[in-house]
Amino acid sequence: MKKPVLTALAAAAVLALPALAQSRELTLSTQLKNYGGDGAYLAVYLTDAKGAYAGTLWVAGGKAKYYKHLADWNRLSAGDAKRLQGVTGASVGAGRTLKVTADLADALIDAGYEIHVDAAVEDMRDSPSEIRVPLTAAGAGKAQAGKAYVQSFSYQLK
Template sequence: MNTIIRLTLAVMVTAILLSFTYAQSTDSKPYKCMVQMSNYSGEGAYIAISVVDAKNQYIKTLKVFGDDDEWFPELKNWWKSNKSNKKLTAVDAISGETLVGGERQIFALNIPDAYINKGYALRFESAVEDNSYKATDVVIPLNTSTIKNKVDGNGYIRYVRLIPAK
């Protein structure tokens, strides 16, 4: 009898936890994000895509290109915000290969609704081995009037465009 009660409680707790996870995941909208890299020569670029506040302070990582954690410190602002607070455990789920000069990559980004029209922005930070670091290669304000605009980069990224996914 105790086993049945424990099993029932375990199932109920699991169901409650899953419902919270689902509720949180529906509070964001999917966007197709296209990153067009500049034509540069050299190694692939490590890129961190983060939500930042109006003062350019790190809030959350949405995606990281570059899966060798030996090079994460080259993304200086992102690394400073993540290395000491154990947030790196989630990077495996959002990382991908580096992007090379001239490459175009299209991928999904889930942007939490809480950041839209509230003064937040997406910051694309980039670094290439034996080249300079770009703390703000691209910055895209997260507001409904400009989020779909093509935004030019000022380093390894030529431009970025976001399109709401259907």
């Protein structure tokens, strides 16, 4: 399932770039393990080279009262009032795949940014920064295993 995403990078310095800045399509694929629990809440977001929050790419799970369990994302993005505009969807079931697409400024690629995925499942332990991968052209297409709930995560650049 492919969903267009309005990239919420309001906090990123990249928004200061001229209107003619180049962008690329970023497709994120997160395959969950068959962990035997309820649907997972996932927050997919970027941090800059200093580890500061740079924007939310997608949040799977619609009930805001559970966002506190996406601990790293919730802590880092708390001051970003626009963090959820156009970037939310349903939680992701065990064994299922979340695939989302966003337009991302070229300036973010190979510039020290990292993609993070926080995960939380009801009545199971939370997994902040379940995935943490550098956003590089060389890393595109390379799958990485998560710590608790993510079987594999990868991204593609077009």
